Amino acid sequence: MSPVGCAANAGTAREQARIWGTWPAPGKASFLHTNAGPFSRARLERCQTPERSERNVLARCEDGQQRHAASSALPEMVESESEPDEAPQPQSGVLPDRIGFIGAGQMGEALIRGFVASGISTFDRISASVRSAERQHALNSLGLQVFGNALEGGAADIAANSDVIFLGVKPQYLDGILEALSPHVTPKHLVISIAAGVRVAGLEGGLPEGTRVVRVMPNTPCLIGQAASAYVLGNNATEEDASKTYALMSSVGLAINVEERMMDAVTGLSGSGPAYVFMMVEALADGAVLAGLPRDKALALAAQTVIGAARMVFEASGDGTMTHPAVLKDKVTSPAGTTISGVAELETSGVRGALIRAVRAAARRSEELG
Numbered sequence: 001m002s003p004v005g006c007a008a009n010a011g012t013a014r015e016q017a018r019i020w021g022t023w024p025a026p027g028k029a030s031f032l033h034t035n036a037g038p039f040s041r042a043r044l045e046r047c048q049t050p051e052r053s054e055r056n057v058l059a060r061c062e063d064g065q066q067r068h069a070a071s072s073a074l075p076e077m078v079e080s081e082s083e084p085d086e087a088p089q090p091q092s093g094v095l096p097d098r099i100g101f102i103g104a105g106q107m108g109e110a111l112i113r114g115f116v117a118s119g120i121s122t123f124d125r126i127s128a129s130v131r132s133a134e135r136q137h138a139l140n141s142l143g144l145q146v147f148g149n150a151l152e153g154g155a156a157d158i159a160a161n162s163d164v165i166f167l168g169v170k171p172q173y174l175d176g177i178l179e180a181l182s183p184h185v186t187p188k189h190l191v192i193s194i195a196a197g198v199r200v201a202g203l204e205g206g207l208p209e210g211t212r213v214v215r216v217m218p219n220t221p222c223l224i225g226q227a228a229s230a231y232v233l234g235n236n237a238t239e240e241d242a243s244k245t246y247a248l249m250s251s252v253g254l255a256i257n258v259e260e261r262m263m264d265a266v267t268g269l270s271g272s273g274p275a276y277v278f279m280m281v282e283a284l285a286d287g288a289v290l291a292g293l294p295r296d297k298a299l300a301l302a303a304q305t306v307i308g309a310a311r312m313v314f315e316a317s318g319d320g321t322m323t324h325p326a327v328l329k330d331k332v333t334s335p336a337g338t339t340i341s342g343v344a345e346l347e348t349s350g351v352r353g354a355l356i357r358a359v360r361a362a363a364r365r366s367e368e369l370g
């Protein structure tokens with residue numbers, strides 16, 4: 001399969017400096033350290049062309065032991081670290097921007113906690129506008145500044161106290177939020193929406209002309225630095241905004257720049273995907289309980305099996321390229337053995353088709369929300 005890092009397309013350090021502005025380009029040593037939080041056995045890989053429209057950026061966390069060997073497959077990354085004329089590096093890994101969340105429920109709180117755990121932000125740089133007393137209490141206890149309902153002054157408070165504003169409400173509420181926020185948006189703001197389905201055009205249309213907007217689809221594993229996120233730059237977003245978005249989202253996992261037409265598919269796959277995997281873990285554990293294992297042991301083995309199998313796709317080759325899952329599956333499947341009996345049952349039950357249809361159904365729902 002193609003190398004994840006797309007090393008052949010990497011620009012020179014000078015190009016990176018131009019593209020990524022004053023925030024460190026992904027793959028730089030200081031950036032790696034920025035991301036060296038409790039979850040990041042970090043190797044970041046980068047694939048980028050000088051043309052903004054073609055920019056394609058990937059980052060992922062890996063096992064520390066793999067890092068050394070895999071780094072040698074990325075000479076351009078090592079080389080760029082030693083060049084003297086690269087982009088200025090910040091003294092600390094913390095993004096200086098103040099970050100505001102309008103709506104901080106499941107996804108918003110996971111992002112907040114993930115950013116702080118990764119070291120890219122701190123609770124005292126983050127604020128949130130929330131609606132319920134329960135959310136207010138929960139977020140207050142984290143130590144961030146909490147404002148009230150966005151429709152009753154909270155949006156103005158967030159704008160006054162933030163440089164980057166995340167829109168973390170349900171898509172159905174977004175129009176009202178944009179209306180409340182719009183009068184308070186200034187050229188200093190970068191507005192990042194995580195709402196499923198809502199297009200860049202809709203976001204830009206609801207905000208003052210020229211507003212810098214980014215659309216992101218994260219997922220809840222950002223809480224533990226293991227997100228799979230994709231993002232689209234709005235028409236007014238700058239290279240620095242791209243850099244900042246990448247810095248934020250790659251601090252909590254994999255971050256990929258995609259074209260907007262791909263965002264519904266992204267939403268059906270990685271946005272919603274954790275739910276499918278949780279169901280699979282639960283069902284695998286149920287099967288083991290049926291076969292005689294105690295629940296706690298079954299759950300631990302099921303979850304670790306999913307982690308191990310997924311990491312094999314990224315890491316089994318040992319050279320930084322991904323391995324096709326069918327190849328890995330075949331290595332588990334002995335002739336007349338146990339695995340093929342299980343695999344035959346999955347095929348009879350239509351598991352592949354069910355997963356394909358699940359992703360497509362969620363992608364279609366995302367399309368409808370837009």
Ligand SMILES: NC(=O)C1=CN([C@@H]2O[C@H](COP(=O)(O)OP(=O)(O)OC[C@H]3O[C@@H](n4cnc5c(N)ncnc54)[C@H](O)[C@@H]3O)[C@@H](O)[C@H]2O)C=CC1
Binds near residue numbers: 102108149194218219
């Ligand atoms: N939950 C997930 O796994 C993912 C969610 N998203 C997107 O994230 C957004 C939020 O989703 P969840 O966090 O799951 O929903 P949620 O319902 O847990 O959080 C939304 C929060 O917004 C708050 N809110 C609503 N109106 C408000 C107002 N006027 N002022 C202040 N706060 C207000 C709600 O009280 C709630 O706490 C959605 O647009 C969704 O599409 C994106 C990726 C994954």
Ligand SMILES: O=C(O)[C@@H]1CCC=N1
Binds near residue numbers: 267272
């Ligand atoms: O279910 C939803 O609509 C949100 C968007 C992606 C994941 N959760």
